[in-house]
Amino acid sequence: MPSRKSSLVIAIAALLVVVIAFWAGFVAYPFLAPRLTGSPRPSSVQTTLDRDTYLKLSGEIYDTLSLQYYQKVDAGKLLKGQVAGLGDPYTELFTPAEAADFREQLSGEYVGIGVVITPSAKADAIEIVRVFAGTPAEEAGLKPGDLI
Structure with missing residues (x-):
């Protein structure tokens, strides 16, 4: 009959093996997944879209939100959110009235x-x-x- 100390050592060793196995799977998955699924691993993620693709995608997003969002979609707020998503504090989307006010401020008059x-x-x-x-x-x- 194994002693209490040896049972504890076996339990810790088993836990360590499980943790290492999960960690190894987590690290290896991105490299093994393309081989397992048959799809090639992309060399890089596409971060920019051409204008037509962007407009098509934006239209699809707007249509989906208009149909499925629980409130009415405000297109102006949606566009302002896209510009705000740039994370640039000096870039802002103006309404026509805001643009006129801004131009007046810049004119010096x-x-x-x-x-x-x-x-x-x-x-x-x-x-x-x-x-x-x-x-x-x-x-x-x-x-x-x-x-x-």
Whole structure:
């Protein structure tokens, strides 16, 4: 009758063999699977699509979501999500109104009295943060920190 110590050693050895076998299978599977299934192992995963393939795939995704998603699909949000998926904080998809606002900001032209304002933390008023040179606000004597 085996002793308790030898039973423990056998159990640990068996567990170790099982763990090693699973690990070996996990590591070897990507190399052995093509031989077992008969399909060739791709040399690399395709990461870019040509324009026509991309448009076709996007259309299929949209159609599937439109039919099977539990809510109505907002195409604008879907497109914004695709652009956001790039992970670039400087790339953004604008609506036509957002694009017009952005172009106006870039043009260097603005309409107003020539101040930057913010809600005041000190009082129930608007605080002037900046006064632009050569504007009606400067001519009127407004200064940063003034409350309106």
